[in-house]
Amino acid sequence: MRALLLEDNPDDAELLVFELKRAGFDPEWSRVDDEPGLVAGLGRSPDIVLADYNLPGFGALQALRLIGALPDPPPVIVISGAMSEDACVEALRRGAVDYLLKDRLARLGPAVEHALAQRRLDHARRHAEAQSQQHERRFRAAFDHAPVGMAVTAADGEVIEANAALLEMAGLSMAEVRGRPFDELVLPDDRPVLAEYIKLLGEGRDGERRARPRGRSDDDHLGRPVREVRLAGRDGKVTWTQYSASLITPNGVDGSPIVHQIADISARRRAEQALQRQTEQLARSNAELQELDRLKSEFIATVSHELRTPLTSIRGYTEMLAEDVNNVFGDDDRRLISIIDRNGRRLLALIDDVLTFADIEAGTLTLTCGPVRLADLLLSAVEATRASAPPEVAIKLDAADSLPELDADGPQIERVLLNLLSNAVKFSPDGGTVRVTARADAGEILVSVADTGIGITAAEQTRLFTRFFRSAETQRRAINGSGLGLAISKAIVEAHAGWIGISSTPGVGTTVSFGLPIS
Structure with a gap:
C-alpha cells in the first residue's frame, strides 16, 4: 500500500505509520507538509492520503480541494488533535472518507481498510458503467445503421425505438411510430403470425421450433426462426418482409423488451413469383408440345397404316411381273420391274419402321x-x-x-x-x-x-x-x-x-x- 502523509510533525507521521503496520499493512509511505509537496506526492499515485486538519498555511481542507479535482482521487482520511463537529462535517462534505482524532488512532487500521475497499468498489462501479456505456454505444450504432429494419418494443408491444431502415420501409417518422403497437405496422391478415410468434417466444420455445415442409428452412443464419409477413406502408405500398424477434432478457422472463427484425425480401418474392409464372408457362408449353407430339405420332401411324395396304398390293403385282413365267418381257423391262420391286421393298420397310416405332412410343410393342x-x-x-x-x-x-x-x-x-x-x-x-x-x-x-x-x-x-x-x-x-x-x-x-x-x-x-x- 502506498500512503501519502500530509503532516508537519515527523513524530506524528511515525505514529501513523506504526498504527498502519500494527493493523497489518506494509505501507510504502512519504511525508509532505505543503502544497508543492502534496502535488508531487499525488504524482506517485498513492492508495490513501492521511491529512492533518491543521497545518500552518495549508491544511486538510485545502488538500481536499486539490485532490478532489483529480480524475481518480485517492481516498482522504482527515486526522487532527482536536476537531469540532462542524469541522468534521465540512471535511466530509469536501470529500473526506473519514476523520480521526490523534488520541484515538486505534481506529486507523479499520478506517483505512474501509476506505480502500470503498475505492475498489468505486473502481468496479466506474468500470461497469464504462462497459455498459460502451455496449450501449455499440448497440446503438448497430441498431441505427443496420441494413434490416429493427424495432424495440415493451412487453405490451408498444414501440420504444425504431431504426432508419424500418421507418423507411413503413414510410413513417419516429414520432409516428413511438408508442404505437408494433403489429399495426403489419397487414391485418399477418398479425396472428406475430402474435403466435411472440407468445411462443415468451414461453421460452424460441418462436415455433415445429415441423416444417421438407427441403425448406425457416431459420435465419443465426438459427432463429423466421416468418414472412407483409409490412403496410403509409402510401398503401405492401412490402414483403422476413420477420424474426428475440427477447432482450433471455429465458422468457415476463416483461422483457423485445427486439424485432424486419428484412425486406420484396425483390426475392418478385423473382420467385416470376419464376413460378415461367415454370407454369413452361409446363403448359411442355404439355402442348407433348400433345402435338402425340398427335403427330398418331397421324404418322395412321398414314403409314393407310399406305401399307395399297403398297402391299403393288408389291404383290410387282412380284407377279418379276416372275414373267411366259417370258413376255425383255431385259430392259425386267430391269425396270426390278427397280420398282426394290423401291417398293424400301418403302414398305420404311412404313414398317414407322409403325413399329409408333407402337414403341405408345408402349404397345x-x-x-x-x-x-x-x-x-x-x-x-x-x-x-x-x-x-x-x-x-x-x-x-x-x-x-x-x-x-x-x-x-x-x-x-x-x-x-x-x-x-x-x-x-x-x-x-x-x-x-x-x-x-x-x-x-x-x-x-x-x-x-x-x-x-x-x-x-x-x-x-x-x-x-x-x-x-x-x-x-x-x-x-x-x-x-x-x-x-x-x-x-x-x-x-x-x-x-x-x-x-x-x-x-x-x-x-x-x-x-x-x-x-x-x-
Missing part, C-alpha cells in the same frame, strides 16, 4: 417369344444383306453353330440384325468389310457388327439411338436413311432385357454391339 437359334438368324440376315449389298463390300460371319438357344421374339431379333447390317453396308466404302461375330459369355450372347466405314464423331455418338437422328457426315454425303433403325433396334433389344452400345472412330469404322440374356 408386343413380343411373341419362343425358342430361337441365334446362329440361324445370323446366317439368314447375312445372306439377305449380301443379296442386296454391292459386290465390292465383303460381309463375313464368325458365329459358332453351338450358340445356346434364346427365349426371344425371332422376327424382331432378325429385324435388329438386318438394321445393323444394312447400316454397316451403307456406310462402308468399296473394298470395305463388314464383320459379324457372336459368342456366349457370362450368361448372355454378345453380337457385334463392325464395319470399316466413315465412322462418327464422339459428340454425335450419344445421339445415335435417338429417333430420326442422322449424323452430319451422313447428311453431307446424302446417304439415304430415316434415322429410325438404331432407335428401333435399341427398343427391341431392351424389351428383351438386353443392352446395346456403339463405338466408332471417324475414318476408321464403327462397331455396334448388343447382348441378350440366355435365360
